[in-house]
Amino acid sequence: MSVTAPSEKPAAAPDLPRARPSRLKVFAEPTTLISLIIIGGFVLMALCAPLIASDPIAISPAERLDGPSGAAPLGRDHLGRDVFARAVYGARVSLSVGFAVAALTTIFGVAIGVYAGMSRVGGALVMRLNDAMMAIPAVLLAIALAALFRAGLLAVIIAITVPEVPRMVRLVRSVVLGVKAQPYVTAAVSVGTSGLALVFRHILPNTLGPVLVQATYACASAIIASAVLSFLGVGTAPETPSWGGMMADARRYFRIHPELMLYPGILLSLLVLAVNILGDRLSDALDPRKLKRGGL
Amino acid sequence: MNAPCDPPVLTVRDLSLQFGTGAHRVHALDRVSFDLQRGKMAALVGESGCGKSVTAMAIMGLLPRHGAQVDGSIRLGARELVGASETALRAVRGRRIAMVFQDPMTCLNPVHTVGMQIAEAAVHAGRDRADARTHALQMLDRVKMPDARRRLSAYPHEMSGGMRQRVMIAIALAGEPDILIADEPTTALDVTVQAQILTLIGDLAGELGMSILFITHDLGVVAASADTMMVMYAGRIVEEGPVEAVFSRPSHGYTAGLMRSLPSRRAGHKAPLLEIEGSVPRLDKPIAGCAFAPRCRLAEPVCHAPLPPLKAVGPRHLTRCVREAAVYASIRDSDIVKAWS
Numbered sequence: 247m248s249v250t251a252p253s254e255k256p257a258a259a260p261d262l263p264r265a266r267p268s269r270l271k272v273f274a275e276p277t278t279l280i281s282l283i284i285i286g287g288f289v290l291m292a293l294c295a296p297l298i299a300s301d302p303i304a305i306s307p308a309e310r311l312d313g314p315s316g317a318a319p320l321g322r323d324h325l326g327r328d329v330f331a332r333a334v335y336g337a338r339v340s341l342s343v344g345f346a347v348a349a350l351t352t353i354f355g356v357a358i359g360v361y362a363g364m365s366r367v368g369g370a371l372v373m374r375l376n377d378a379m380m381a382i383p384a385v386l387l388a389i390a391l392a393a394l395f396r397a398g399l400l401a402v403i404i405a406i407t408v409p410e411v412p413r414m415v416r417l418v419r420s421v422v423l424g425v426k427a428q429p430y431v432t433a434a435v436s437v438g439t440s441g442l443a444l445v446f447r448h449i450l451p452n453t454l455g456p457v458l459v460q461a462t463y464a465c466a467s468a469i470i471a472s473a474v475l476s477f478l479g480v481g482t483a484p485e486t487p488s489w490g491g492m493m494a495d496a497r498r499y500f501r502i503h504p505e506l507m508l509y510p511g512i513l514l515s516l517l518v519l520a521v522n523i524l525g526d527r528l529s530d531a532l533d534p535r536k537l538k539r540g541g542l
Numbered sequence: 543m544n545a546p547c548d549p550p551v552l553t554v555r556d557l558s559l560q561f562g563t564g565a566h567r568v569h570a571l572d573r574v575s576f577d578l579q580r581g582k583m584a585a586l587v588g589e590s591g592c593g594k595s596v597t598a599m600a601i602m603g604l605l606p607r608h609g610a611q612v613d614g615s616i617r618l619g620a621r622e623l624v625g626a627s628e629t630a631l632r633a634v635r636g637r638r639i640a641m642v643f644q645d646p647m648t649c650l651n652p653v654h655t656v657g658m659q660i661a662e663a664a665v666h667a668g669r670d671r672a673d674a675r676t677h678a679l680q681m682l683d684r685v686k687m688p689d690a691r692r693r694l695s696a697y698p699h700e701m702s703g704g705m706r707q708r709v710m711i712a713i714a715l716a717g718e719p720d721i722l723i724a725d726e727p728t729t730a731l732d733v734t735v736q737a738q739i740l741t742l743i744g745d746l747a748g749e750l751g752m753s754i755l756f757i758t759h760d761l762g763v764v765a766a767s768a769d770t771m772m773v774m775y776a777g778r779i780v781e782e783g784p785v786e787a788v789f790s791r792p793s794h795g796y797t798a799g800l801m802r803s804l805p806s807r808r809a810g811h812k813a814p815l816l817e818i819e820g821s822v823p824r825l826d827k828p829i830a831g832c833a834f835a836p837r838c839r840l841a842e843p844v845c846h847a848p849l850p851p852l853k854a855v856g857p858r859h860l861t862r863c864v865r866e867a868a869v870y871a872s873i874r875d876s877d878i879v880k881a882w883s
Binding site (some may be wrong): 429438440 | 602604608632634635640641643649650653654662666667710713714716717810839853866
């Protein structure tokens with residue numbers, strides 16, 4: 247046929263059978279392992295927060311801005327709250343926003359993106375709407391949306407998901423258009439595969455790699471966005487411990503106590519970095535053609 | 543061939559195909575007509591871009607709905623395929639007509655095991671899911687895949703080109719079609735593997751009583767395996783007939799040109815390899831006369847006049863060439879023609 251995939255053509259496949267490389271092999275690599283351990287550590291920290299830290303909300307004005315002590319290993323903030331406890335509990339907001347936004351973005355983005363890729367007229371309409379959405383800066387849209395609802399975790403999740411979905415839609419649509427033109431899709435149609443089976447069996451699995459990467463990027467950017475919203479005061483309620491809120495509070499004392507801003511900043515960067523690395527490694531692992539080249 | 547009263551399984555009549563609109567219009571096929579007989583192999587021969595593959599795509603209903611204008615008729619038994627709904631076509635694809643594609647490297651889905659892909663075709667052909675895997679194994683055995691049971695759970699990238707082409711054939715056979723369209727199935731393969739795949743397709747056709755439309759640019763392949771042949775040039779069938787009739791009495795300038803450009807063993811390896819001068823005409827304007835005339839060494843002014851209907855030069859042997867007698871005279875002494883006479 248006239249359609250040939252440009253670069254995907256493998257040079258020469260070995261004729262002899264060999265053990266199939268396991269997709270799980272990726273988890274044995276040092277970079278993946280380290281990022282997994284970091285993310286796992288954060289999850290564990292968020293889950294076991296009551297066991298390892300004291301009350302993050304209790305204020306103690308007498309001890310405000312005190313340095314590290316036995317009760318508060320990282321010192322206390324301007325209201326005398328335990329910085330360590332707030333940092334530990336802050337992981338809850340970041341992680342739940344990150345995971346929830348990634349999941350919701352994937353569900354809506356893939357559904358809309360596949361529709362846009364498969365339907366000619368509907369697709370064009372969806373994409374113009376999508377372009378309009380993307381013209382609004384994500385953070386502005388999130389602030390506007392967050393302001394519409396009562397402050398809370400759900401409001402933050404919705405506010406961040408809405409501007410994140412169009413990116414996923416655009417990616418999924420372009421991948422679907424590419425996969426749709428692949429000879430193996432034509433070949434599948436030629437044996438009688440019908441619309442839905444074609445989408446679920448042949449098109450969706452081949453979009454998995456890019457979608458997964460985009461989902462991790464969405465997760466990472468949602469973690470940052472939630473910190474931004476908290477920092478600006480439109481995120482979760484002020485007493486709820488969050489890294490963004492901690493940085494906002496610490497800003498006024500930056501000159502005398504820069505470490506108050508540093509702790510949540512470090513945790514935030516570490517988590518985002520780990521999530522991004524994991525996404526990259528997973529996208530390599532999910533592409534069977536890459537396994538063959540021994541690139542892993 | 544000795545039962546001409548048998549109705550053909552597939553009848554193509556005046557199939558025309560145009561891509562694009564206005565100034566970008568391309569006349570890809572011009573009134574193509576042929577029959578496919580039950581259990582026979584018909585070869586569609588021609589060079590790249592002459593319309594072989596789009597003919598196959600038109601039969602399968604795989605041409606884009608927008609931008610491709612199909613006229614004429616493709617009848618499968620009593621069923622008309624031109625303009626048929628997607629649902630009607632789906633019932634035909636796989637079960638009645640299946641296709642083996644040119645490039646086995648890109649025609650298998652990289653994310654599924656070959657067993658799953660064969661089973662899927664079987665399910666679409668109406669088998670239940672539990673049965674499909676056993677059927678897939680049978681199909682792999684049928685295409686003589688070594689160590690078939692283990693290959694079921696292999697991914698396409700773990701296989702060689704020849705093995706993948708066997709898998710493609712197994713997928714095509716999974717729906718037990720009446721007609722198999724093989725679109726240059728050996729072009730992407732090594733010469734030794736080519737022979738194996740050709741033998742396999744020939745054997746399967748015999749075993750299963752399938753009709754085969756074999757699309758190729760290789761006259762050697764045609765001579766070795768086909769029953770009838772259609773020579774295609776610039777979207778038209780220029781000569782057709784039983785293989786032995788066409789080889790023993792080439793009756794179109796283009797057919798003769800193709801035969802002349804085959805390397806001959808007798809002439810020795812020092813003999814120059816002949817080619818057809820010039821290049822394929824552009825298809826953006828309909829050509830009134832013989833499309834091959836500008837490249838034909840025997841062309842006369844009459845060749846540029848509007849085309850006469852096909853002319854019989856032997857039993858079921860038809861040509862579009864008005865100078866067929868001169869063409870035959872010019873090539874009758876060649877090795878190939880002598881060998882077939």
